[in-house]
Amino acid sequence: MNHYKLPEQRDFEHRIAGKNTHLITLENSRGVVVALSDFGARIVSLLVPDKYGTPTDVVLGFSHIQDYLTADEQYHGVTVGRFANRIANGRFTIDGETFYIEPNNGPNALHGGAAGFHKRVWDRRVVYKEKADFYYVAADGEEGFPGKLSVMVKYRLTDNNELVITYRAQTDKPTVINLTNHAYFNLNGEGNGDVLNHRLQIQATNYLPVDEFQIPAGVPAPVEDTPFDFRTPKLIGQDIRYADDQLAKGNGGYDHNYILDTEVLAKKLPVATAVSPTTGISLDVLTTEPGLQFYTGNFLSGKDVGKRGQPYGKHGAFCLETQHFPDSPNQPDFPTTLLMPGEVFQSETIYRFSIVK
Numbered sequence: 001m002n003h004y005k006l007p008e009q010r011d012f013e014h015r016i017a018g019k020n021t022h023l024i025t026l027e028n029s030r031g032v033v034v035a036l037s038d039f040g041a042r043i044v045s046l047l048v049p050d051k052y053g054t055p056t057d058v059v060l061g062f063s064h065i066q067d068y069l070t071a072d073e074q075y076h077g078v079t080v081g082r083f084a085n086r087i088a089n090g091r092f093t094i095d096g097e098t099f100y101i102e103p104n105n106g107p108n109a110l111h112g113g114a115a116g117f118h119k120r121v122w123d124r125r126v127v128y129k130e131k132a133d134f135y136y137v138a139a140d141g142e143e144g145f146p147g148k149l150s151v152m153v154k155y156r157l158t159d160n161n162e163l164v165i166t167y168r169a170q171t172d173k174p175t176v177i178n179l180t181n182h183a184y185f186n187l188n189g190e191g192n193g194d195v196l197n198h199r200l201q202i203q204a205t206n207y208l209p210v211d212e213f214q215i216p217a218g219v220p221a222p223v224e225d226t227p228f229d230f231r232t233p234k235l236i237g238q239d240i241r242y243a244d245d246q247l248a249k250g251n252g253g254y255d256h257n258y259i260l261d262t263e264v265l266a267k268k269l270p271v272a273t274a275v276s277p278t279t280g281i282s283l284d285v286l287t288t289e290p291g292l293q294f295y296t297g298n299f300l301s302g303k304d305v306g307k308r309g310q311p312y313g314k315h316g317a318f319c320l321e322t323q324h325f326p327d328s329p330n331q332p333d334f335p336t337t338l339l340m341p342g343e344v345f346q347s348e349t350i351y352r353f354s355i356v357k
């Protein structure tokens, strides 16, 4: 199999909807390299030295921008918005007015609609090797959402092997917002089979069971005595094939929002940690968001072929998407996702890498 290498800049230079696209590379002093594209303000590659010092690409993706246009829509590495995750029936109400997002996932609106932020070419401002800021202004009514929304997503790579992602947004009318990154991680290296051998810990006592359309149904449930309990580290594969109604509703795996424990959030400790026993690469996730969608790539079908020519099959990656809870605009008991004019939306997530020997 080929070695991991960064995609070529020229293979990401293209024109989409009248705007030029680029590949931007950040690099720290410890050999971590991140490649980003302004198409979807997305992560394309993330090279991390493994326990032998060999650069290992730990995210799924493609080596040509065209592949992102023709691949199955899996949201590879993208910034998801204006509203990450599902809105039931694509409908919600603000101040008595109902808004409608065209359903693109069964009866639901998923990830901001068919032409959400992941399909947009963002403006960019880059500080050589160190950071890249992306800007996008979503029009009032775009994909059905109210309010002109100015959004900024900043990626910064530190010498502590942290990829810090900061979000900021302002609106001119009341709207709803939920932003996340949709990187597919495989800490064994992209294309190296499934992630079932990874050890995972999630600091959540409760999660949100879903209905047949993957909308949170009713009240949060304790993870205790269910396959959803990752409070003590365990292998992703340990219980994934357990005969469990919720795993079935997740299409044969995890695809659920965890309610992160508030003490862990308050102490700014990692809310999740994943470790590959083969590479020794460990990923800590830190966030200011209250929820974490843990998704085990259940819809990856093997149809898409990645950066080194390997097909991306079921469970070939996991996503740890920091966010507010799914369908919040329709669930009054959830923390609000309303953003009002004059307010500033702010959120931060850190993906931090280290080696476990």
Ligand code: GAL
Pocket: 073, 074, 075, 085, 110, 214, 255, 256, 293, 295, 299, 321
């Ligand atoms: C995830 C979502 C999954 C699936 C995936 C994209 O965020 O939870 O159900 O839609 O995105 O394929």
